[in-house]
Amino acid sequence: MNISSLRNQFPALDQHIGDYPLVYLDTAATSQKPRQVLDAMAHFLTTDNANVHRAAHTLSGRATASYEAVRDKLKAFVHAGRREEIIFTHGTTEAINLVANGLKHRLNSGDVILVDSAAHHANLVPWQQLAAQTGARVEAIPLTAELRLDTAAFEAQLEAGAALVALGHVSNVLGTVNDVNTLCAMARAKGALTLVDGAQAVAHQRVDVTDIGCDFYVFSGHKMYGPDGVGVLYGRYEVLDTLTPLLTGGEMIKTVSFTGTEFGELPNRLEAGTPPIVSVIGLGAAIDFINSLDRQAVLAHEHDLMARLRAGLEAVLQIRIHSPRDAAGAAPNSGAIAFNLGDEHHQDVGILLDQQGIAVRCGHHCAMPLMSLMGVKGCCRASIGLYTSPDDIDRFLAAVKEAAELLCP
Template sequence: MKPASSTPSAVLFDHQAIRDQFPALKQTIGDYPLCYLDTAATSQKPQAVIDAMTEYYQLNNANVHRAAHQLSARATQQYEAVRQQVAEFINAQRQDEIIFTHGTTESINMVAYGLTSQLKPNDVILVDTAAHHANIVPWQELAKRTGAVITPIPLTADAQLDMAAFDRLLTLKPKMVAICHVSNALGTVNCVEELVAKAKAVGALTLVDGAQAIAHLSVDVQKIDCDFYVFSGHKMYGPTGVGILYGRYQQLDQLTPMLTGGEMIKTVSFAYTEYGALPNRLEAGTPAIAEVIGLGAAIRFLQQLPREPLWVHEQQLIQYLQQQLQQLGDIELYGIANDKNATNIAAVAFNIKGEHHQDVGILLDQQAIAVRCGHHCAMPLMASLNLGGCCRASIGIYTNKQDVDQFIHALNAVKELLL
């Protein structure tokens, strides 16, 4: 999708009607209306998602796949319908390429653990320097188990992935390339199709962390052509506690299950256990049924929205936010692309010059401004920027110009207090 260059008021659709569907945004904290700019950490939930989960608990509460009674049949039908929804939402080739997990972290851990028997000493795993810890630590654990070697993919001076360095690293013939689609800390975007194509050309497997992309970009896993794509429900207006592991069927089927028992088996005796077929083979135990149903409601909610106008609205808003921060003065911004054709997705990282990010966050919170402060679970990225941490303001489909103006007014008050 293309970035926008006009002002936020130029987008013509009923944005307030969308915002009104999020009950949490209607509250005040102290004397201030809540200004929620922490969507990159977790999005707020529309009423439709809350209602879908409530209905399950009120009317259809039963375990799935395991009983003959009507409650279980209804719950199973709803649960499996979401699998098809997800497959269509990301354009997976097959429904059984969708594995329900508890979130992006578990999804990556399942892949990393599942590949243990496929790696050997000195095999190379390339990892994006801007990656979330959840896309670093599981590979480190895999390296400990197998003797493989983790090699970070460097960043350029403006915190973009260094493509020239990536090309050089590919000469090492890596076995796995793990990258993020969109940086959770900076909102910078990787050209995942190009990265995956280059990795495949040298025989590497590829995993893309789409947690920050899924709510903002149209994701087509067949077009990206990756082996694995992972994301979480709670960052796409769905509930916490549910995530997705997409994988090519052949690659998923070769993973060693990380969890065993329950519904993932075909037959069990004390002499021998045979695992079932996908997707059950990678879904041991009672799943997060209500959360999966809530995820389905979130997907329906997103599919009913005017996605192209909302994309334009978000891009105009993020550019407006960047401009206002630059005009405020004494603000350091991170990860803003030098290329005018590049754009950040839904997040801006910043600090007040010379001030600690936690102090800024606490003072903003006293004015009901919710932002994230810290290392954003991306300590290697912070180290590459020579930062101990920073503040991050992140937006969602419900964010409006008034939120940005309220934030800038509050940040200016903080700046005057501290400087």
């Protein structure tokens, strides 16, 4: 894989921060966009800009065809069974809220919702709100001492009874990969519904929702080289069709009168209002971009980068790495590694790195329960994309060493 040629497709990477070339290691927060995505959105806005569905004019017809074509691309991309199982949202957060709201009628007082202890707040807070509204309760699925999901504890929780299980496919902080196929099978055997947050997975690995066997799978465009403002909810049709709509209004109706409203069929029933059309077009271009690559070569490249990154950080004595080592029988960590420099504040470390053009994320990463388990208020996170080069990693490691010498002499 020619990294130099690949990087040239991402114009935002070709810039300096002060006197230093940009090293972008914040892909887990948002990925950069290739020209293919930018050009597709610009083309739509300059030639086909119109609202979708219903209109008789040519521009709307072209817009509708392009918009719905992305739904078909997504069906193939995640191996869904039906195109109606793909719902466009404005992001992962809205997708999870849509499911949580839609399940109100299925949960009862005393029901248990099991949530991954490493979950992003977007895959925790909506379930807490659902529990408050229904009388259900949220229980954390424990992590092992190595910060991996405790399968034995999870099995015991399922035996005690659970209505819903919410998992992360890949931790946005640690980069750990959950065996969601096995976990969803365990939950399904006990009659629990399952939702998998795939926001950190779709850009780094192939996703097959049929093979995973989950009821819902959610992700965002801006994590997979597409634009922000668009996300995807996959739902197994039989369950998706039972959800109460989160939003009501235009687009999602069959008939309306002042005596009542009849909602339309999927997918329209869960897509009220004007959708994020331009962002959907950009997401379609991102899928085309990803599909054009040798996915195995990308996976191998990213695995090598993660190994180089970890080995370099381990060589800095003052560094505390929170992400667990790759474990036997577990998928290699993917995309991100979390660390602290001694007892220094993570923001101070981030600022020093930025002064050398190194972009990393610092804070609690919308995972405050996980921070509590780790015994820290926050940490730094370096995260890679397919455009990350070995030189990026080496420059980052050199800057970390300088920060360590300055702050922890």
